Amino acid sequence: MAPKFKDGEVVASFNGSWISWTHTIMAYCAFVGALIVGLSLHYHKIVQNEHYGYPDEWFPSVSSTIGDRYPERSVFMLFIALTSGPRFALVGLWYILTRRPNSSLPKFVAGVGVFRTLTCGGWTYVTSTDDHDWHDIFMISYLVATIPWTFGCLALSPRNPQALKYRKYFSGGFYATIIPLIYFFIQHKVHRVAGAYTIYSFFEWALVLLDVGFDAVTFIEFSNLEVVIKDVRGITRGSGNKSVADAVLEKEKDKEVGLVFAGGFSWFGLIDTLADVYSGFAFWSSLTALGVCVWYFPLWHMGISGYEAMVMCTISPLFLGIKSIRFLVVRNIRVVHLLSLTGLLAWLAKTPENRLFTAGFGVWMSCLAWAATFYAERSQPHRLEARISAFCLGLLASSIAKFAFYTNNPIWPIMHGPNGGWNKTGLVLAILASVRFTRSTASSGADMPAPGPTKGSAPLAGLGVAGLLFAMHSLLSDSSTMILWVWEGYPVRGPLSVPHGAWTMLAMGIGLMIGLFAPNLSRGWAFFGVGSIGCAVLTTSSHWFGYYGALVFTVYIMAAAPSLISNAARHSPASTFGLGFLAYNFMVLFHVWVVAYAFVPGGPLVREHTDWVQTSMMLLIACGVFSATAQPPIQSLTRYKGKPNVNPAARRQRSYYLYALALLELLALAIAYLRFPSYNYTPYHPEEKSVTAGIWTIHFSLDNDMWSSEHRMRDLIKEMEVDVIGLLESDLQRIIMGNRDTTQFLAEDLGMYVDYGPGPNKHTWGSALLSKFPIVNSTHHLLPSPVGELAPAIHATLDMYGRYVDVFVFHSGQEEDPEDRRLQSEYLAQLMKDTPRPAILLSYLVVKPGEGNYKTYVGDKSGMRDIDPSDWDRWCEYILFKGLRRTGYARVSRSTITDTELQVGKFVVDQPENSNDLIPEDQVPPGLRFPALFRGQGVRGHAYHVFNEPRYYA
Known part of the structure; x- marks a missing residue:
């Protein structure tokens, strides 16, 4: 019979802890029950993975246990369904327990809890077999939501030492488990270590148990609740039960972090912030697009074209030194920002010249608009901070967009619908964001000074802006740039662009938070010294150690940005931002000259001196630090005249940027x-033990019409069924080339392993290797080049059907440097001669068949044979081989993708070399034939040419 109370009759009641216990028991029954059933009925099947089975792997992963097998899947789904009711009740009771007046955090945490519950149902009932993409989307959404859920629960946890201790144990264990989990997953996927997946599985199961255990702790607080629903102790009214967050706020009420999140929450405020950030994204999209548009012209002119002068479009802030222009721009800042968006219309221009001019005009107006915006807001520090935060988060958003679109920004002028562009969507969002971003400024055109005295040198502040902009653009505008600086080939001994690019972006966020909350630290000399050490480590070291230096450098640059920009805004914008962009332009040219020294005036003076570029960058930043430190110490955002700032709008504003x-x-x-790559790649014709190898000079992934060419390249490589391909002129990791990496898209879309080759700090035009076969080992070489440009080479050992085969990818020096090419031919010939394994050379040799250095590459000096000695119509691309049976050779026209054809050879592993006698195609097994698709006129401008058909050999 239900109990009665003086304020009414209660029909039923039970202790709230039963909700926690029910949730915990049902969840554990779902996972443990499926594990017991799976081990009993399908042990050998559920421990099997794509590489190994029992006894190498002897414990199943969570996904294989709860996956598609009956009855394990049914057991899991039954109990996980029974978990859903208690789960929603648990989230609801937690909100009732923790809600407080004028606090948005409990509502946010409750919303996250509901979202986690729904996404749990998503990945539970949509398995990877049903729909792999949606299963992954639900799973990653659940895992990502776990972060704010755990930290939110910790912040709201009532002051119960026992409960708080357990939550810290469970959450600490959860996050600590992720590190070895990722490590052993990479050991399994990338390195294919036997038994690694079993160890990974233990950590995966630990995550499940810890995740459920974290929520089970609520039984301690819920024991104080009676589900009548009636509160027996008055703890739900927000009085008498102060949370950990409340205690922190009371104890440290004058500290910034506490005050930032103490106010209410407004969706309109968050939307305004996102509009500001998107405006920053539009700026960085325009700026990063300019270089790649300029690069098209010297690329196709093979030298200085005159269009390089467009890099000076950034110096428009110099005109803000004229008072009338400054007044006009500041008064009409919305118009100027909207005009800057014309750069996003550049994709509509038909010719490369018009596209460059349109993009250049957009950059001119963008630099003018942002410099004027910083200057106009200088009289109100919290508004200036908001603009700087939007500027920095715009860079982060740009880097994330490139991370999502395989290092291309989807709204660049080199992108359009056929190659994955989102230009229309990006433009519409930019217009809406810009209108909201420019709704008001602190100044209506008058020169309203910043509060307090203005100290320090304006030119030095401008040089600091130059160093900062160059660092942000050259190294942080793409998450893979610094990773490729430290890449040295296989086996993997350092970070990978995916997934570790996310680490770079996390470091960017950490740095920005330091810059906002500790401005005096971020502008100081001690922190500058730390950043300089990080830069030096990145420049001089490889593998993980070099990347750790990159992360330190990243944190410093983003932390220094608010202080250096706000200090520059105190002075004349022409003296700071105008001079800053001018010096930045010279840095851009400097870091191109070090690799383009063979084609530019004065190039040999800075040949291969990236260390000079990095040193100059840090010296420029030091100029900014010198100017900033001359200012009196910066007062905290939350203090004014020694008292806490009572402006809640300023605090809420910063909180929205942190939410963003x-x-x-x-x-x-x-x-x-x-x-994350699947690493389950297979060649096109394994039944024949066939290897189709190709060489292609891709001209920096810009086609004849200045469109990014990855998608068109992908189509031809796939349709030609190429298993191994060497790509030359493939290093795009410089400002002038857009800081891109074509190999990411090709490798992931085609399902191939990739070796990027010598990194962007090795001063070459790039060589890369993509392979359907595992890359066992690879070594990068810089061949002798005493006069001309550096010649890169990759020497890789591939596992082809259980047989090790060496593949060389090589780009020799130019025709103008005969001694360089002679030395390079001898160096490479010795490398090929020394390998005892079968070998294939995919190369750019700059020789005529049968003449000069050709005799070094082919013959006794190298041990290599030409794939077709009778093909006299070659000058650059060659395929050589030894120790394999060559069965076919074809030359495929390039269409308008690049300036060089695709050459392809077919080989068979574990068969002896054959003669040069030609045979008709009908005598060739179907699995060893080239696709008929490219006969005659071919497709999309691609066809077999020179011989008008493939050649086959007896």
């Missing part, structure tokens, strides 16, 4: 998860 930062970082993590 959290959303961006979670998005980066989600993209890293979704893009």
Whole structure:
């Protein structure tokens, strides 16, 4: 019989802890029950993975246990369905327990809890077999939502030492488990270590148990609730039960972090912040697009074209030194920002010249608009901070967009619908964001000074802006740039662009938070010294150690940005931002000259001196630090005249930018998860033990009409069924080339392993290797080049059907440097001669068949044979081989993708070399024939040419 109370009759009641216990028991029954059933009925099947089975692997993963097999899947789904009711009740009771007046955090945590419950149902009932993409989307959404759920629960946890201790144990264990989990997953997927997946499985099961255990702790607080629903102790009214967050706020009420999140929450405020950040994204999209548009012209002119002068479009802030222009721009800042968006219309221009001019005009107006915006807001520090935060988060958003779109920004002028562009969507969003972003400024055109005295040198502040912009653009505008600086080939001994690019973006977020909350630290000399050490480590070291230096450098640059920009805004914008962009332009040219020294005036003076570029960058930043430190110490945002700031709008404003930062970082993590390679690649014709190898000079992934060419390249490589391909002129990791990496898209879309080759700090035009076969080992070489440009080479050992085969990818020096090419031919010939394994050379040799250095590459000096000695119509691309049976050779026209054809050879592993005698195609097994698709006129401008058909050999 239900108990009665003086304020009414209660029909039923039970202790709230039963909700926690029911949730915990049902969840554990779902997972443990499926495990017991699976081990009993299908042990050998559920421990099997794509590489190994029992006894190498002897314990199943969570996914294989609860997957598609009956009855394990049914057991799991039954209990997980029974868990859903208690789960929603648990989230609801937690909100009732923790809600407080004028606090938005309990509502946010409750919303996250509901979202986690729904996404749990998603990945539970949509398995990877049903729909792999949606299963992954639900799973990563659940895991990402776990972060704010756990930290939110910790912050709201009532002051119960026992409960708080357990939550810390469970959450600490959860996050600590992720590190070895990722490590052993990479050991399994990338390195194919036997038994690694079993160890990974133990950590995966630990995550499940810890996740459920974290929520089970609620039984301690819920024991104080009676589900009548009636409160027996008055703890739900927000009085008498102060949370950990309340205690922190009371104890440290004058500290910034506490005050930032103490106010209410407004969706309109968050939308305004996202509009500001998107405006920053539009700026960085325009700026990063300019270089790649300029690069098209010297690329196709093979030298200085005159269009390089467009890099000076950034110096427009110099005109703000004229008072009338400054007044006009500041008064009409919305018009100027909207005009800057014309750069996003550049994709509509038909010719490359018009596209460059349109993009250049957009950059001119963008630099003018942002410099004027910073200057106009200088009189109100919290508004200036908001603009700087939007500027920095715009860079982060740009990097994340490139992370999602395989290092291309989807709204660049080199993108359009056929190659994955989102230009229309990006433009519409930019217009809406810009209108909201420019709704008001602190100044209506008058020169309203910043509060307090203005100290320091304006030119030095401008040089600091130059160093900052160059660092942000050259190294942080793409998450893979610094990773490729430290890449040295296989076996993997350092970070990978995916997933570790997310680490770079996390470091960017951490740095920005330091810059906002500790401005005096971020502008100081001690922190500058730390950043300089990080830069030095990145420049001089490889593998993980070099990348750790990159992360330190990243944190410093983003932390220094608010202080250096706000200090520059105190002075004349022409003296700071105008001079800054001018010096930045010279840095851009400097870091191109070090690799383009063979084609530019004065190039030999800075040949291969990236160390000089990095040193100059840090010296420029030091100029900014020198100017900033001359200012009196910066007062905290939350203090004014020694008293706490009573302006709640300023505090809420910063909280919204931190929310935006959290959303961006979670998005980066989600993209890293979704893009993680499968590493389950297979060649096109394994039944024949066939290897189709190709060589292609891709001209930096810009086609004849200045469109990014990855998608068109992908189509031809796939349709030609190429198993191994060497790509030359493939290093795009410089400002002038857009900081791109074509190999990411090709490798992931085609299902191939990739070796990027010598990194962007090795001063070459790039060589890369993509392979359907595992790359066992690879070594990067820089061949002798005393006069001309550096000649890169990759020497890789591939596992082809259980047989090790060496593949060389090589780009020799130019025709103008005969001694370089002679030395290079001898060096490479010795490398090929020394390998005892079968070998294939995919190369760009700059020789005529049968003449000069050709005799070094082919013959006794190298041990290599030409794939077709009778093909006299070659000058650059050659395929050589030894120790394999060559069965076919074809030359495929390039269409308008690049300036060089695709050459392809077919080989058979574990068969002896054959003669040069030709045979008709009908005598060739179907699995060893080239696709008929490209006979005659071919497709899309691609056809067999020179011989007008493939050649086959007896």
